Amino acid sequence: METKFINTNTLPFCRGCTHTTISQNTEKALQKLGKSLLDVILVTDIGCLGIIDKAFDTHTVHGLHGRSVALASGVSAGINNPDKKVIVFIGDGGATIGMQHLIDAAHNGYNMTVVVHNNMLYGMTGGQPSEFTPEGFRTPTLPDGAQHPGYDICSLVTAAGASYVSRITGIGDISDQLTEAFSRDGFSLVEVMEICTSYGVKSNPGMKLKALIEEAGIEIKTYVDKKPEVYKTNEKEHTPSLFDPKLEIEKEFEHKLDNAVRIFLSGTAGEGVQSGASLFVRAGMRCGLEVTKKGSYPVTVGVGFSAANLILSPENILYTGAPEPDVIIITSQDGLNFAKKFIDNASEDTLLIIDSTLEMPETKAKTVVHHFREHFGGRNASLTALYEYVRQSGMIPMDALHKQFLASHMAKSEKLVKLIEEEFLGSE
Ligand SMILES: Cc1ncc(C[n+]2csc(CCOP(=O)(O)OP(=O)(O)O)c2C)c(N)n1
Numbered sequence: 445m446e447t448k449f450i451n452t453n454t455l456p457f458c459r460g461c462t463h464t465t466i467s468q469n470t471e472k473a474l475q476k477l478g479k480s481l482l483d484v485i486l487v488t489d490i491g492c493l494g495i496i497d498k499a500f501d502t503h504t505v506h507g508l509h510g511r512s513v514a515l516a517s518g519v520s521a522g523i524n525n526p527d528k529k530v531i532v533f534i535g536d537g538g539a540t541i542g543m544q545h546l547i548d549a550a551h552n553g554y555n556m557t558v559v560v561h562n563n564m565l566y567g568m569t570g571g572q573p574s575e576f577t578p579e580g581f582r583t584p585t586l587p588d589g590a591q592h593p594g595y596d597i598c599s600l601v602t603a604a605g606a607s608y609v610s611r612i613t614g615i616g617d618i619s620d621q622l623t624e625a626f627s628r629d630g631f632s633l634v635e636v637m638e639i640c641t642s643y644g645v646k647s648n649p650g651m652k653l654k655a656l657i658e659e660a661g662i663e664i665k666t667y668v669d670k671k672p673e674v675y676k677t678n679e680k681e682h683t684p685s686l687f688d689p690k691l692e693i694e695k696e697f698e699h700k701l702d703n704a705v706r707i708f709l710s711g712t713a714g715e716g717v718q719s720g721a722s723l724f725v726r727a728g729m730r731c732g733l734e735v736t737k738k739g740s741y742p743v744t745v746g747v748g749f750s751a752a753n754l755i756l757s758p759e760n761i762l763y764t765g766a767p768e769p770d771v772i773i774i775t776s777q778d779g780l781n782f783a784k785k786f787i788d789n790a791s792e793d794t795l796l797i798i799d800s801t802l803e804m805p806e807t808k809a810k811t812v813v814h815h816f817r818e819h820f821g822g823r824n825a826s827l828t829a830l831y832e833y834v835r836q837s838g839m840i841p842m843d844a845l846h847k848q849f850l851a852s853h854m855a856k857s858e859k860l861v862k863l864i865e866e867e868f869l870g871s872e
């Protein structure tokens with residue numbers, strides 16, 4: 445039995461809309477090619493054309509306006525299987541918004557066929573002009589007509605390296621032209637010239653599509669038909685996943701944690717908050733703990749606060765947020781300002797470690813005050829406050845933290861090493 449790709453007789457478009465022609469002929473073309481439902485991945489985005497997904501029984505992916513080609517590039521690279529057909533439906537509006545994705549996909553030779561539904565305007569939002577609207581073509585918001593020609597997407601993607609490109613008129617049976625494009629490897633594109641019967645016709649009464657195309661000097665032809673170039677972006681055998689573990693740290697020490705501890709360390713940008721935090725969680729890893737570190741700082745990274753959310757846990761950490769930290773460490777006024785909401789919400793079970801130069805905030809937290817800035821300098825206040833936390837809690841051996849410190853760039857200062865050893869190592 446013939447495979448049915450479309451599961452309904454009632455397509456969702458207005459009467460006479462060429463989007464219907466494209467969908468029905470896509471079905472025919474896929475049948476001609478003997479494709480099965482699971483061979484096809486249809487990627488669409490926003491616009492009238494994008495509401496077709498639910499009518500197709502193939503795989504479908506629906507994205508943000510103009511981003512279908514970017515999504516399809518990822519799908520194509522991810523499956524990297526010439527037997528699967530990735531088809532993109534995009535409007536002239538979407539192609540305007542996501543033009544760079546089209547150029548990139550053509551340039552990189554991603555294996556897909558893009559079908560540009562060029563009805564020369566933004567249909568779904570009421571007929572605004574797109575960058576494809578031909579000179580003189582009127583739309584409801586451009587009653588005097590466009591004053592310059594639209595983009596020639598076929599020339600652009602041809603120049604970018606596409607292997608098959610054609611422009612056709614969306615009248616009658618276009619399944620042969622679509623079959624041609626679908627059967628090509630590499631990046632192919634078919635631009636289908638269309639009419640939006642609701643807005644295009646209303647604004648251009650009596651318009652005939654073929655005459656309009658001719659008058660506007662839009663060529664109906666095949667721009668390129670060549671063997672695809674090497675699929676440049678997928679030559680690598682294996683791209684490591686971001687989830688692959690990267691940091692191998694051998695367990696050398698024992699920890700004393702029964703449950704996860706959530707620490708909020710808050711100080712000033714440029715004062716070693718992030719370095720101290722990284723060093724501390726690595727020390728946790730030396731003790732066999734699972735750890736996460738999340739930095740927060742303004743976009744202007746050199747001024748203002750710098751904070752780190754740290755979680756150290758004997759179990760897997762499934763959620764890296766910590767809206768109510770167990771420990772709040774404040775090493776500067778910037779850090780105090782930024783941590784205010786945590787300090788206000790702290791309970792009797794919270795531990796607050798705070799620098800002695802700061803005005804003591806009102807809080808229910810158990811508070812430890814220390815001269816971090818005065819004794820060790822602002823740049824070392826966060827690191828030494830974490831030493832203080834290890835001293836207070838005993839959650840990991842001081843030696844684990846110190847070993848990590850000595851292996852770090854922060855230990856280049858002999859003075860700092862001496863100060864830290866005097867303060868924290870002797871008293872263990
Ligand atoms: C980035 C972005 N800009 C604008 C919109 C608003 N918007 C929704 S549909 C649409 C028009 C779609 O036109 P086109 O892509 O040509 O498809 P058609 O409706 O003509 O089929 C616009 C502008 C949006 N959703 N996202």
Ligand code: SF4
Pocket residue numbers: 456457458460461462463492563567568639640641642643
């Ligand atoms: S508004 Fe235009 S583009 Fe949208 S379905 Fe109707 S005729 Fe087609």
